[in-house]
Amino acid sequence: MTAKPSPTLHQQILGDIETRIVSGEWPPGFRLPFEVELAKSYNVSRMTVNKVLTQLASAGLIERRKKSGSFVAQPQVQSAVLELHDIEAEVRSLNRDYRFAVLSQRLRRASDEDLTGLALGENTTLLEIECVHFAADAPFCHEYRLINLDVVPKAREADFAGTAPGKWLRMEVPWSAAEHRIRAVSADKQMAGTLSLSRHAACLVVERRTWHDGKAVTFVRFTYPGEQHALIARFTPASA
Known part of the structure; x- marks a missing residue:
């Protein structure tokens, strides 16, 4: 049986933040830690964190506001x-x-x-x-x-x-x-x-x-x- 490949750091961070949002641990309107804080917490580069946040924004899970940070998005009605x-x-x-x-x-x-x-x-x-x-x-x-x-x-x-x-x-x-x-x-x-x-x-x-x-x-x-x-x-x- 072929071993399942280990998730990349990008996938780990993405899955972790997504789980926090979907579970309600981070509710709508919650401000996520800044990029530099997340990079330090996960011991990765800011570029990796930026790619994760960009993907979360594309999925509609967060809103990125210039100079304010990233916030958990309010769910759309549909x-x-x-x-x-x-x-x-x-x-x-x-x-x-x-x-x-x-x-x-x-x-x-x-x-x-x-x-x-x-x-x-x-x-x-x-x-x-x-x-x-x-x-x-x-x-x-x-x-x-x-x-x-x-x-x-x-x-x-x-x-x-x-x-x-x-x-x-x-x-x-x-x-x-x-x-x-x-x-x-x-x-x-x-x-x-x-x-x-x-x-x-x-x-x-x-x-x-x-x-x-x-x-x-x-x-x-x-x-x-x-x-x-x-x-x-x-x-x-x-x-x-």
């Missing part, structure tokens, strides 16, 4: 209330039969856009997958997903013809932080054909990034027919 739903469970809750189909699956090197968006290391290998989820015979949503094989090497040999990628990942890799972005788009020719829509029909897009111990696990983009879907969240007033 990222606070949205959960990582199981599409199969969602379809079956509508009393409709569920199935999915893999449209494409390939290995590729991370692009410059991937390196920035997921804060990946150079030469990272990604598994790129496209699927369509169906409710009965109607397309329910299109899924485009990238999986970081440096973090989830088992995905290279996984059988996604039998288990949807999202469900497989939830069983294999716990996530410690997630980010959602929601937007509306018009269906282009290819998406219109995939979802059986008219050209330029409104679509709801949910993009999600997840991390485990400070390392990017996956990026996924779900595209839903806009007229058939809505995001509903129930929440209570925040305490003063």
Whole structure:
């Protein structure tokens, strides 16, 4: 059995700070120690600390304020209330039969856009997958997903013809932080054909990034027919 590689100092610091934030030990508004203090505490260079803080800011966990320092970010409403739903469970809750189909699956090197968006290391290998989820015979949503094989090497040999990628990942890799972005788009020719829509029909897009111990696990983009879907969240007033 191959020994699991030890985490780098960067990963250790990132995972430590992320855990403090996610657990609530460092609540929203908490000012993080200054770079020089963190560098001294972890016995690393300020450059290493700066890279960690930049990655945390990209993930939306902290806000960096010029001359003031870094602060734990206030959670956005959508990222606070949205959960990582199981599409199969969602379809079956509508009393409709569920199935999915893999449209494409390939290995590729991370692009410059991937390196920035997921804060990946150079030469990272990604598994790129496209699927369509169906409710009965109607397309329910299109899924485009990238999986970081440096973090989830088992995905290279996984059988996604039998288990949807999202469900497989939830069983294999716990996530410690997630980010959602929601937007509306018009269906282009290819998406219109995939979802059986008219050209330029409104679509709801949910993009999600997840991390485990400070390392990017996956990026996924779900595209839903806009007229058939809505995001509903129930929440209570925040305490003063």
